[in-house]
Amino acid sequence: MGFFREIRSALNEIFGEFSQDVILRSKTFKCIIGENGQQEVELESDGFVPNEIFAVKFKEADWKDEAYPAIGELLLYSDGTFRIHWISAR
Secondary structure: OOHHHHHHHHHHHHHHHHOEEEEEOOEEEEEEEEEEEEEEEEEEOOEEEEEEEEEEEOOHHHHOOOOOOOOOOEEEEOOEEEEOOOOOOO
């Protein structure tokens, strides 16, 4: 097995074992969540929205037919609604 196939296989195992459901645009994605523990709330027009700093790692293959998430979009995770404040694609 080549190096890149090994990496791909290892990442698929990580996603298979540690991923959690995240809902964005009414579609469920399996993601890796990295929580930092900083929590606060922001007042929005529809009430208070939790503002928690954490990283959501999507599989790039999930975005072949769809537009990437955008700053300001809401996602649902762990019975909470969160607004996207920063995006990085690597």
